[in-house]
Amino acid sequence: MEPETADARMLLSVIERAQNLVAIADYDTGRLLYLNPAGMHLMGLTDEAAVAARWAPEFFTDVGFVQAPDMESALLDQGRWEGRSEFRHFLTGEPIPVTLSTFVVERSSEDRPTVIACIAQDLRTAQEHEQRLHTALEAAAYRAREQRSLADLSGLAVDGDLEHVLAAAADAAAALMGVNCASVARAEEPGGALRVLAYRGQPPIPDTFAPGTDSQPGYAAATDEIIICPDRYGEHRFATDTMNARGLRSGVCVPIGAEQVWGVLTAHSARPREYSDREVLFLRSVGAVLAAAVRRIEAEEALRYQSLHDPLTGLPNRAWAHRWIDVALDAARGSACRIRVAALLIDLDGFKSVNDRFGHAVGDDALIRLAEQLQSVVRPADTVARIGGDEFLIVCPEVTSAEEAVAIARRITGLQVGPDSAAPVLRFTASVGIALAGSGETRERLIGRADAAMYQAKATGSGYAVAP
Template sequence: MDKVWLDQIDLALRLAPYTIVTGLTVSIIVCYFFWQESTVAYVVGLQVVILGLACVGFYACASWQRGRLNSLAVPIRLIRERIVVVAALAGVALASIPVVLFNSADADGQLLIAATCAGLIATGICIGFIPAAGIVYSGCIIAGSFIALAMTGKPFFIIIAILLAIYSFFIVATIVQISRLVSLRAIVQVDLDRQREVSGLLLNDFEQNSSDWLWETDALGRIRSPSARFAEVAQSDPGDLASSLFESLVTPKSDQRSVAATYLLSAFRERRPFHRISIPVHIGRETRWWALTGKPIHDRQQRFLGFRGIGSDVTLQHEYLAKLDHLANHDLLTGLPNRRHFEKIVADARSALLDRPGGPGFAVLCLDLDRFKQVNDTFGHAVGDHLLRKIGERLEAFVGPDLVVSRFAGDEFAIIHFASDPALNAGLAERIVQSLQTPFEFDNLYLDVGVSIGIAIANDAMTSEEVLRKADAALYRMKDDGGGSYGLYTPSMDQHKEERAVLMGELRGALDRGEFALHYQPLVSADTGEPNGFEALMRWQHPLHGDVPPSEFIVLAEETGSILALGEWSLRNACHFAATWQDRTLSVAVNISTVQIRHSNLVEIVARALSDSGLEPSRLELEITETAFLATTNEAMSVIESLRRLGVRLALDDFGTGYSSLSYLKKLPVDKIKIDQSFIVDLPDVSSDVSIVKAIVELARTLGMTTTAEGVETVAQRDCLRQIGCPEFQGYLYGKPADEEATMQMIARQSRRFEPRVVA
């Protein structure tokens, strides 16, 4: 019966808009022609009622058209009853037109009412697929028409009433016949579906070379007449398989049942059909996966006889899908959960926290490796990938029931710790930092990396995205503070991250706004204390933030690519300024970024800067960091060699901070080594630093290179370096970076011996 009613409702609601439009049009025409003082209240009320019913009808039709299954949330019987009620209300409203207006109307008005009523009665056929709705709709209008004709008392209208009765009988008979045809169609369709399903089962049973098999049970659930194929996949003798319970075959011996197995057993007990239910089945010592389809069978008296269906071995498909699922949710390099899987774990943890407000809670730790890029650039991606796998193994040692480790991308990892105590999470972060501080060994290489960690404790007010964002903000702050440690999220970190993002955006237009300038720091002779040259250093004077440290904006410039324009600008301006110096023995040093070497026509830019300024190539010194030298590809190395052919000098900056060994020096086309200030700051008190600096100076002298000590700030450091034999100094002891005017004044005093100023 539900199938019959469903088809009736479907057809009725598909044609109902025509009935609604007709009724709405009639009410508008009546309102227009009978807009009189005596009838205005009635026609306005009629229009309001019809318009409201039209809105209800259109909404119902549109909802049905969007998806018939959506409407099944309401029982079919209730939907049918609601359609009948709306049809009755519409019929009563339209039937009031002849009752109220016909008797008092003139001949034209009566003709109009008669014509519209005849049409309205006919439109009942559109919803006649639900006979009750069609009859009550047309019946109300018919009754209203009879009443109006009777109220006139004229013989002519009695004849019209007789004709109306004949016409009405035809309409009602048509509605009833249409309803019968729809019902028969639905019943035939149900029978066809049943026959088609049975035919499909039989065809599958007879199909050759098929991996499927037919199974059948009796009313008690015992297997009946198992086929040879069924016995083969069950690895059992057909005789032993017969009369055994099908339920015992497809359910595990333990009490732990899968969701699919539970659903299957409930379908058996409730005698419901089921389709392609995949369940694990234990055959011998292995687990196979079967996909089972079945339906209850009945005799002609509707007595339950058992189940019949088809089984398929889908083990290979299940294993393949499981592998795909693993690949989709895990990192290929480390085998750890990936970002997608981790975000789902965090979202589930957040939902559990909302469901159980008094639960243990959780925290997210975002990890970023320190100095990993140097390893990748120096030793290649193969070593970098090996290092990531080893780091993943160390992090997996922390995994437990309350902790999940994930790798996001590159050198980014994340951890969810099901504990909300800040002290516990801080202790976990401390252990992780200590674990990753131990060097990694690979092919006689000792790789020293560290890790920075940001921690965010989840609470009820946070979404899963907010927890991750706050942990990321804490990580950014730790990286900006130098890394190598951990930090708990505080609200101020969001502001710091936002300021960093704002600064990154403002950096793009800062050069055009004239916010950048070059300051120059002297490079002095160890013997005379007089300048040998100057290093050009970029300075950013932000209109709101003031002086932005180079340690902040250089990193941002490299991330955004702005370093290309900044580098070209600094090179061009430094060359022009140096060309104005009267002392032609003074050189100018300009820092070159790795990004410039890899992603710009650096040789052309340098040649053009020298040509435009008139500066002698021998007076230009390009400073490139040790990591940049070691990270150069064959193409980048050809760029460096082309720079040497221009006649410029190359300096190896920040020597000793990367992963190089001293043997690299003989392979690098450099003229100068700049010893990083980290080796200078403790001179002469730390003997190991004295030995390192001495070894660098001696090796450079042997290789025909000069040496500059960076960060010289005290007389004691100067004297120690002089004793070692370092030929050139740079540091606050001899002058801070100064603007062009102060630099020109220093050059003007070059004829007098430069007296160092001790910084307190």
């Protein structure tokens, strides 16, 4: 046995048998890396999975958390901090007064702490155990944490993406309320199951919540009301089978959304407990921030969609088609196989006469019909775009030969499109120009060659032509 290995095992054996809490955590994330058996017993954690689901700031009560800025400053400046603090038992919620010594054990190359450790002694049995701080101080500490949490979440909701906003909301609910788990689930369709989009807490992580009265979140979504369950025993409004299977006894669910329910914010505990008005108000505030973030993100997505799609046919527009050509060309250049990109430029023959004779409403109807038919004759990977009044562009990635593109063009020229299937006199055809990207081809040149081939097809009446 190597001396260093033997020393490490002896040290671990001592820590495992220590009567005081010993913990190691990642400094930046607060994620627990290790907690000895005495620490697990002190905090009410049953196994390593429960430990892995926790992070260091969750150990502290609101009173203990007030010391966080001083503790962090001391770790950065001096590499250690010692003093009295207060932990919270994860199962009972009971405050645990402790003497705490925390120190840096590893630093980065920039001399920034990366791993910290702490040793805590339970003061409840010690003579020096003092009376808990006054209730007013505790309430003030909670309000400070609550306001900071909401401010951080509101800042993220202004410009963050949905995934990070939802994760931050679940983190805030779990950390501030001291519950076993918190989540955000979305009602993707009325009356349907709620899909879990963000989760914080003990495993297992649920994928969905059952709709309606089959679960507490489903019931909150169906009624659009805040649903509080102090104890699942005696609960008759909704089924509690899922809570039972996950070892949960109580919970509160808050709907997200104004005019209609977008989703549900949940907080659940493994013990029976009452949820105070202050806690429920905090969850309502988090839900309101989420609702505002969702409205902002959905509005941005709608604007992005409108900027990249044709309003009449719903097809991608010129900007989207050009972007997709660039992506396809980049992929073809990096391919080891002889894969090419084809562009099919389509112009309708005699379409102007339809608008002139029957009006733009009839012409628009014909374009919508054509868009549907074009999508039906291309390959699944191809993109059909409307780039002008009666011009369409089809981008075909991963083409191995000109015959593949010609086969699509033949199907297009075989279409007999018109505004009314009962009026053959209104039927018109299309001319298709085909260009396959050569080595080092640019998007501008590829489209230009397809355009020239399209005019050749129109002049000769051949239906389609392939650019040289």
